[in-house]
Amino acid sequence: MPSPARAAPSAAAPALSPARRRAVLAVVIAASVLDLLDSTITNVAAPTIAADLRGGDALVQWLGAGYALALGVLLVPGGRLGDKYGRRRVFLAGITGFTLASVACGLASDPASLIAARLVQGAFGALLIPQGFGILSAVFPRDQLGTAFSAFLPALGGSAVGGPVLAAGLIEADLFGLGWRAMFLINIVLGGVIVLAAARLLPKDRGDDAVSLDGPGAALLAAAMLGLLHGLIDGSAHGWGAVPLLSLAAGLAFFALFARRQRTAANPLIEPSLLLNRGFTSGLVLGAAYFAAVSGLLYVLSLFMQKGLGFTPVRAALGLAPVAAGIVVASVASHRLIARLGRRLIVAGLVVTLAGTGWLLALVLTSGTAAGGWSLVAPVLVVGLGMGTCSGTVYVITVGDIDPAESGSAGGSLTAVQQLANAVGAAAVTTVYFGSLTGGQAGAAARSLTVTAVTTLVCCALVWLLPRAAAPRHH
Numbered sequence: 001m002p003s004p005a006r007a008a009p010s011a012a013a014p015a016l017s018p019a020r021r022r023a024v025l026a027v028v029i030a031a032s033v034l035d036l037l038d039s040t041i042t043n044v045a046a047p048t049i050a051a052d053l054r055g056g057d058a059l060v061q062w063l064g065a066g067y068a069l070a071l072g073v074l075l076v077p078g079g080r081l082g083d084k085y086g087r088r089r090v091f092l093a094g095i096t097g098f099t100l101a102s103v104a105c106g107l108a109s110d111p112a113s114l115i116a117a118r119l120v121q122g123a124f125g126a127l128l129i130p131q132g133f134g135i136l137s138a139v140f141p142r143d144q145l146g147t148a149f150s151a152f153l154p155a156l157g158g159s160a161v162g163g164p165v166l167a168a169g170l171i172e173a174d175l176f177g178l179g180w181r182a183m184f185l186i187n188i189v190l191g192g193v194i195v196l197a198a199a200r201l202l203p204k205d206r207g208d209d210a211v212s213l214d215g216p217g218a219a220l221l222a223a224a225m226l227g228l229l230h231g232l233i234d235g236s237a238h239g240w241g242a243v244p245l246l247s248l249a250a251g252l253a254f255f256a257l258f259a260r261r262q263r264t265a266a267n268p269l270i271e272p273s274l275l276l277n278r279g280f281t282s283g284l285v286l287g288a289a290y291f292a293a294v295s296g297l298l299y300v301l302s303l304f305m306q307k308g309l310g311f312t313p314v315r316a317a318l319g320l321a322p323v324a325a326g327i328v329v330a331s332v333a334s335h336r337l338i339a340r341l342g343r344r345l346i347v348a349g350l351v352v353t354l355a356g357t358g359w360l361l362a363l364v365l366t367s368g369t370a371a372g373g374w375s376l377v378a379p380v381l382v383v384g385l386g387m388g389t390c391s392g393t394v395y396v397i398t399v400g401d402i403d404p405a406e407s408g409s410a411g412g413s414l415t416a417v418q419q420l421a422n423a424v425g426a427a428a429v430t431t432v433y434f435g436s437l438t439g440g441q442a443g444a445a446a447r448s449l450t451v452t453a454v455t456t457l458v459c460c461a462l463v464w465l466l467p468r469a470a471a472p473r474h475h
Helices: 016-041 044-052 056-083 087-107 112-129 130-137 142-149 152-173 179-187 187-200 215-238 242-264 278-309 312-341 343-370 374-390 393-398 405-433 437-465
Strands: none
Touching: 016 056, 016 130, 016 152, 016 179, 016 187, 044 056, 044 112, 044 152, 044 179, 056 087, 056 112, 056 130, 056 215, 056 278, 056 405, 087 130, 087 179, 087 187, 087 343, 142 152, 142 393, 152 179, 152 187, 152 312, 179 187, 187 278, 215 242, 215 393, 215 405, 278 343, 278 374, 278 393, 278 405, 278 437, 312 343, 312 374, 343 374, 343 393, 343 437, 374 393, 393 405, 405 437
16 A cells, blocks of 8 residues: 655645546556455465475475565655656556566566566565655645545455465466466456556656665665575575675664665665664554564464365465455444553554464464364464554554654655565574474474464553654645
């Protein structure tokens, strides 16, 4: 979903008819749905793809982490490119590149080419997604923006449930003998329709040549994240020799250079003043840890269902559907409760996540690979309810006491950190899983669940450093 914190809404909307505005809204939502579909489909498809391409465990880890890495690193620069060159132009470049990268994914002949295509796909997603809010802010009058954005939740919620099921269905249907490739190649149609509709419907805008980009900062962050991910994945796949350890060390060194760059750059990706704000920094750390833990958990659950319990991809996708349902239900409820409960709502979400994770751990320890599919429904739903309670609440509270002038940098930074956390979490928790397989599938799942539970428990302590309440709303 487009980040509302990145750009200020336009004071006056262009004179478009209500029907044209709804059409523009549909285009922006369709692009967000397409991004969500392609970010989640590998959760259930990774084992099938890895087996077909003989990519092993490393490919399973890279499929999800690579996409989230490129998206997270380039999300803030992508938003500024829209400000500089015009959101319509960058949106069209993003959706066109995203569609072509999807085709490259579908035609990949080996693990390296597929990983490269996923990285490119995530990079174009970072051009595409940030433009949505600015486009809608320019099209809709200020008093109608809330109604416009309320359309995102059911669309994205339905996609979160239906996307992995559709992907798994395409794999099992084996259309034209394409197998897993069909779930990428279908974007020729989906992306092509969005390209044509966007070219016809999106309003033209000139952009602002005065906007500048911190290219070196983005490059240092990319190098840091690539080093860390390569170290984690290579270490778990081939043992902890010199190469993965040097890769991790290089990643940390590049991250130190990135932090230094943020203090000296004229237009940093993260405003240095934000990092001096205890509440914001605590929320950044809490969000990174929590989203890394739960994204890794979902990946491990899919692996355990397929490799440990023998589920087909479709059955695994249906087994994870309660997570998406719980996220949607809890997100709606949290929106209504956040003003009254403040940061206590985050505590509630963390406790619910911990309860669901503990329930799953108890099932794995007692039943192992004999656990039935129905026994997983309730704890998986509880995990989803915890995620939905935390997902928006953490960042709404985190920006509760920042200066309004810093809201753009804060919103972009938080959204990017969530994507990077998804990448690191998918790599880190699956590293624990694959590294524990000598004790069997149940033992590997149990260790991964334990890591998630401990991380969530640590997050409970960080909550009390956050602002007490969300920032007041201005009308």
